[in-house]
Amino acid sequence: QVQLQQWGAGLLKPSETLSLTCAVYGGSFNGFYWSWIRQTPGGGLEWIGETNHGGSANYNPSLMSRVSISVDTSKKQFSLRLTSVTAADTAIYYCAKVDLGNWFDPWGQGTLVSVSS
Amino acid sequence: QSVLTQPPSVSGAPGQRVTISCTGGSSDIGARYDVHWYQQLPGTAPKLLIFGNNNRPSGVPDRFSGSKSGTSASLAITGLQAEDEADYYCQSYDSRLSGYVFGTGTKVSVL
Numbered sequence: 431q432v433q434l435q436q437w438g439a440g441l442l443k444p445s446e447t448l449s450l451t452c453a454v455y456g457g458s459f460n461g462f463y464w465s466w467i468r469q470t471p472g473g474g475l476e477w478i479g480e481t482n483h484g485g486s487a488n489y490n491p492s493l494m495s496r497v498s499i500s501v502d503t504s505k506k507q508f509s510l511r512l513t514s515v516t517a518a519d520t521a522i523y524y525c526a527k528v529d530l531g532n533w534f535d536p537w538g539q540g541t542l543v544s545v546s547s
Numbered sequence: 548q549s550v551l552t553q554p555p556s557v558s559g560a561p562g563q564r565v566t567i568s569c570t571g572g573s574s575d576i577g578a579r580y581d582v583h584w585y586q587q588l589p590g591t592a593p594k595l596l597i598f599g600n601n602n603r604p605s606g607v608p609d610r611f612s613g614s615k616s617g618t619s620a621s622l623a624i625t626g627l628q629a630e631d632e633a634d635y636y637c638q639s640y641d642s643r644l645s646g647y648v649f650g651t652g653t654k655v656s657v658l
């Protein structure tokens with residue numbers, strides 16, 4: 431059974447870079463896409479992007495200029511970088527496995543990232 | 548940036564049946580992409596509830612069911628229980644975005 435464990439800095443200042451990492455335990459890492467999703471304080475969910483084990487990534491066009499998702503297959507980890515953060519990037523960030531039918535399961539435990547001066 | 552529309556809230560008495568709608572458009576649900584549903588209990592990550600329009604993962608009670616027609620989908624909860632109080636989100640794929648989209652979310656309250 432696949433489990434995801436994520437970590438990263440939770441408090442940032444405007445213009446800094448958000449960095450989070452997600453580790454995959456159990457199951458196969460290859461052959462799937464791995465995504466980052468965020469949930470705003472109002473509750474809305476927004477897909478940020480995804481990568482596969484080969485580093486082929488896809489991003490939400492609204493964030494594409496500031497986001498990159500990388501992968502370390504040897505460690506079964508994938509990471510999110512979001513540059514030039516503002517208060518609008520304050521959210522709970524989740525990592526998730528993209529199953530073959532394009533649904534997300536399972537999800538990581540979530541990381542609250544707050545951006546404030 | 549939700550592009551799938553859900554009612555903000557629905558409520559029902561224990562034992563009743565409630566439904567949650569999820570309305571999309573021609574580039575997502577209407578383009579024949581599957582709809583999936585998630586349940587989010589307070590303070591926890593979303594959990595897959597329904598996948599592929601109407602399939603339940605192992606462990607999900609058969610009180611939960613999904614359907615899809617045209618540019619919309621629905622989640623039904625029959626025999627509503629207190630433990631079903633949660634937020635529910637639909638999700639699909641959007642060909643214009645070339646990515647995934649979520650619904651606006653619905654809070655289910657048990658009276």
